[in-house]
Amino acid sequence: MCNKIRVRFAPSPTGFLHVGGLRTALFNYLFAQKNNGEFILRIEDTDRKRYVSGALENLISTLKAIGLTYDEGPDIGGPFAPYVQSERTGLYKKYAQKLLDSGNAYYCFCSEERLEKLREERRERKLSLMYDGKCRNLSKKEIEEKLEKNAPYVIRLKFPKEGKTVFYDKVREKVEVENNLVEDQILIKADGFPTYHLANVIDDHLMKITHIIRGEEWLSSTPKHIFLYQAFGWELPKFVHLPLLLNPDKSKLSKRQGDVAVESYLEKGYLPEALLNFIALLGWHAADDREIYSLQELEKVFSIKRITKSGAVFDFEKLNWMNGHYLRNLGLKYVAEKAKPFFENAGFDISNKKKYLKVVSMGRKRISNLSEIIAQTEMFYKDLKFSNEEKEIISDENSQKIYLLWIEEISKLQDLSNEDIGNLLKKTSEILSVRGKELYFPIRIALYGKCHGPDLPMIIDILGKDEVVKRLKNLLSV
Secondary structure (H helix, E strand, C coil): CCCEEEEEEEECCCEEEEEEHHHHHHHHHHHHHHCCEEEEECECCCCCCCCCCCHHHHHHHHHHHHCCCEEECCEEECCCCEEHHCCCHHHHHHHHHHHHHHHEEEEEEECCHHHHHHHHHHHHCCCCCCCCCCCCCCHHHHHHHHHHHCCCCCCEEEECCCCCCEEEECCCCEEEEEHCCCCCCECCCCCCCCCCHHHHHHHHHHHCCEEEEEEHHHHHHHHHHHHHHHHHCCCCCCEEEHHHCCCCCCEEEHHHHHHHHHHHHCCCCCCCHHHHHHCCCCCCCCCCCCCCCCCCHHHHCCCHECCCCEEEECHHHHHHHHHHHHHHHHHHHHHHHHHHHHHHHCCCCCCCCHHHHHHHHHHHHHCHHHHHHHHHHHHHCCCCCHHHHHHHHCCCHHHHHHHHHHHHHHHHCCCHHHHHHHHHHHHHHHHHHCHHHHHHHHHEEEEEECCCCCCCHHHHHCCCHHHHHHHHCCCCCC
């Protein structure tokens, strides 16, 4: 085993990048950064039935959009290329043959029909759906006869049925598994492709991976992987199994209760910085219990020792709070750039950059993700529509007097400073004897379309003098 820490994120291209996958990638990345190690992206695409065209490209683009960079991978290469398992199949067959030759694997000729019948029988008896080992002790002669007849087969792991497998996990410490509970896993499928269990062990060894950081769902498979390492005479890596991600009701996180695709969150206007910060705190916490961290800060404070054993709840309200924090506190130009697609999709002309920045500056204070910004700012880019209640306020005699006075007074002003607006509000109140909502509601409705909203000086600053006069004139005698 090399001294340099090397970790990998090894997703299957079966669709979108799951938020659980992002957490696995993030924790691997942070561990590598903290220890001056290397972070590898490897694509495990040996399950051809679940393979989705374009998923690899989407996965890579999502990782780049979120800001996680890797040192080696399918698109950038590296000393252990190729990094796509379907391009390494000859390698796996060679090692599978070694297992056959050493007696640590065997040919299984059971038909799918027999296996399905076996599963049904075990299901009825409420037993685990393990293979029963029918082909485990076939004679050499029986095997040769079947191979000569080109009988379909898979290659299975010949896992010991006595004793225990004991190993140490960095999160769960000592783990013991009764060997008779471990199935003779298929290593090479009938289509010639390896399963995850064989391919990941071979690749992790050949790529010099020192630490396996993955989800808790792989904990039960670890004895099989350990047996493979031992069968090949290879040194074991360190194992780190991350806690499950849970819905608020403590069920396993699934798309039935909300979005689980990272891409979907980005499309809705969740910022990469907020997503990474939020995901980092799912099953891990720093010594000082802070909640807001930049990626660079996480790289310095991350520690496997502070990963929790219990499941982590994906709290959507907390994500919204955190994303709102980042929207309000990151640079305005950066947030405005991220918001551009939402304005463009709405068909708004944002070519006036000065106005656009003011609109975003106002809007970002009132939202939790960028998909909400149009509802808060569309009144600056489209004609206003009014409810019956708002029309009544507009047509009120006092409202009409306010509009006439404002058109006359604003036309005299060079610009509209906060001081000018304050003086005009005071003058209007004195001349027309209106105050409170009788003064503010008519003006805010005329300029913003609603009784309630941002302060008038902010609205007027965004619209500009000419647009303010235009909107007031449009409401005369409505």
